């Protein structure tokens with residue numbers, strides 16, 4: 001079994017890669033920074049006593065030719081991709097009217113277009129072979145507007161439409177398409193993000209203790225095992241995912257009242 005993980009050098013993606021390596025799968029890691037990729041590959045190899053089959057390649061998910069070439073290299077190393085976990089993502093909190101357009105665009109290009117860019121080169125092969133599993137890492141921020149997260153919320157909620165449409169297109173092909181919605185998770189991304197998370201965002205989200213990345217990765221992999229369409233992680237995220245349109249007006253009223261105090 002060959003598992004490709006974008007964002008596999010850090011956080012949730014790295015923990016997903018570790019799980020599959022422990023299961024004996026061949027694993028390919030894709031991210032931009034070569035040093036962090038090498039470090040992640042060595043960590044996984046050492047933890048397995050040198051038995052894990054790990055390939056890594058640097059590519060920017062936002063650049064189609066780079067990511068297609070990376071997938072080609074992964075498949076040359078380990079054979080056709082059986083499972084794709086698209087975890088590469090970035091977050092740059094900032095008020096829309098203040099945020100530099102390139103920071104806004106980078107989040108869209110990585111979080112939304114970057115996912116489509118990596119699904120494209122694996123999906124046709126999966127369809128041809130009549131088997132494959134795709135899991136897209138979105139965020140609980142897909143379900144609710146958060147002040148100072150317009151680019152992030154927009155990109156993560158767009159993934160819901162993408163995944164849901166692709167799942168229906170894939171009906172009867174043997175390819176499953178899932179999407180998961182992590183809450184705050186203890187990763188390098190969250191540590192960076194918290195430094196610039198404004199109080200208005202915290203007011204809306206509350207102070208929830210971040211989940212360990214290992215726990216989120218385990219539940220993500222369990223969702224892939226079951227070919228789940230949606231992986232919610234907590235009851236409140238499931239409620240938002242299932243009843244978001246009903247709940248959102250009340251959340252907005254509550255936020256306006258709270259922010260007046």
Ligand SMILES: NC(=O)c1ccc[n+]([C@@H]2O[C@H](COP(=O)([O-])OP(=O)(O)OC[C@H]3O[C@@H](n4cnc5c(N)ncnc54)[C@H](OP(=O)(O)O)[C@@H]3O)[C@@H](O)[C@H]2O)c1
Pocket residue numbers: 006007008009010011012013030031032033034036059060061062087088089090091110114137138139140181182183184185186187188189190
């Ligand atoms: N942590 C949270 O609280 C949380 C909550 C909800 C959802 N999520 C989502 O979970 C996913 C993983 O986040 P994380 O917290 O594990 O973050 P992380 O520790 O910062 O890991 C992000 C990974 O994505 C890679 N990456 C970023 N931009 C990329 C690009 N343009 N092309 C290729 N690789 C790229 C990074 O490596 P390079 O920088 O070297 O490219 C790194 O390997 C993201 O999609 C994130 O939005 C996270």
